[in-house]
Amino acid sequence: MPALTDADVPAWTRRLGLPGLYDVHVHFMPANIMDRVWAYFDDAGPLVGRPWPITYRHSDEERVQRLRGLGVRRFSALPYAHKPGVAGYLNDWAAGFAEAVPEALRCATFFPEPDAAAYVTKAIDDGVELFKVHWQVGGFDPRDPLLDGVWGVLEDTGTPVVVHAGSGPVKRAFTGPGPIGEVLAAHPRLPAIIAHMGAPEYVEFLNLADRSERVRLDTTMAFTDFFEVDAPFPRELRPRLLELQDRILLGSDFPNIPYPYAHQLEALERLELGQEWLRAVCWDNPMALLG
Numbered sequence: 001m002p003a004l005t006d007a008d009v010p011a012w013t014r015r016l017g018l019p020g021l022y023d024v025h026v027h028f029m030p031a032n033i034m035d036r037v038w039a040y041f042d043d044a045g046p047l048v049g050r051p052w053p054i055t056y057r058h059s060d061e062e063r064v065q066r067l068r069g070l071g072v073r074r075f076s077a078l079p080y081a082h083k084p085g086v087a088g089y090l091n092d093w094a095a096g097f098a099e100a101v102p103e104a105l106r107c108a109t110f111f112p113e114p115d116a117a118a119y120v121t122k123a124i125d126d127g128v129e130l131f132k133v134h135w136q137v138g139g140f141d142p143r144d145p146l147l148d149g150v151w152g153v154l155e156d157t158g159t160p161v162v163v164h165a166g167s168g169p170v171k172r173a174f175t176g177p178g179p180i181g182e183v184l185a186a187h188p189r190l191p192a193i194i195a196h197m198g199a200p201e202y203v204e205f206l207n208l209a210d211r212s213e214r215v216r217l218d219t220t221m222a223f224t225d226f227f228e229v230d231a232p233f234p235r236e237l238r239p240r241l242l243e244l245q246d247r248i249l250l251g252s253d254f255p256n257i258p259y260p261y262a263h264q265l266e267a268l269e270r271l272e273l274g275q276e277w278l279r280a281v282c283w284d285n286p287m288a289l290l291g
C-alpha cells in the first residue's frame, strides 16, 4: 500500500463514500498556552519522554485551513487545564473559537476545584458538546471528591468527555484503568471517551469498554509508527476492535503530532478491518454521538 500523503486524504475519504472526516481529538487553545505546550514537546519534557517534533506549528487560522483542506468536516477543539483556576479562561476562549469556526465542536475542560460542578453545569447549559480532561498532565486523581458532582452532571446529561486515562506516553500516579474504572463503577452511564485507545493498556481499556456500554475509545495516535515503537497494539486484539466497531472514534491529536495527518488514516487502514469499520470510525460513530 503506498504511503498516504495529506494531499491524498480527500480522495481516500471519497473512496470510502464518506462526506468527510469527523475528528474528535483535535486541539485548539489560546496561543500563549499552545506556545507553552509546543515548547514542552520541543524539550521532550518528562511527560513526553522522547523527541516529538510538532508537524503543524501554525496559526489558528492556518490550522483551520489545513483541516478544511484535509476534508475534516467536523472537529473538536480540546483545551485542558493543567492546574486549578484556569478552566474558566480556557472555556471562555473555546466558546469564542467555536463561535468563529463553524466546523468546531463547542468544547470545555475542568479541574478538581470547588466550583467545578457549577461551571461544568453552566457550560452544558451554554451548549458545550464535549469536555476534555487530562490527568496525565494535570496530575490529579479522577476519583477526587471535588469531581463527583462533575461526573454526575456529565452522566445525567449524557455529555461526552475525552479522558486521557492511559499511561502513555509516561505513567503517572492516577493513569491506568484502575482510577477511571472506579469512576465508571460509581457513574456507569458516563459517556467517557478513552483517548489514545488507552495506550499502552490496550487490553485493559478494551475490557473496560466491554463492561461499560457508554464508553468509547478514540484512535488518537494509536496504530501509528510513532506509537508502535513504544506501545505496539497487540495484533491478536484486532478482532476486539471489530466487536467494538460502534464505539471507536477517529481522533488524531492534530496539530501536536510528529508525522503528517494522513499517517493516522493509513495506520487505521492497515489494521485491515475493512471499509465498513473505517466508515464507522471516521464518520458514522462520531456523528451518532456528537451530531
Ligand SMILES: [Zn+2]
Pocket: 025, 027, 253
Ligand atoms: Zn491530545
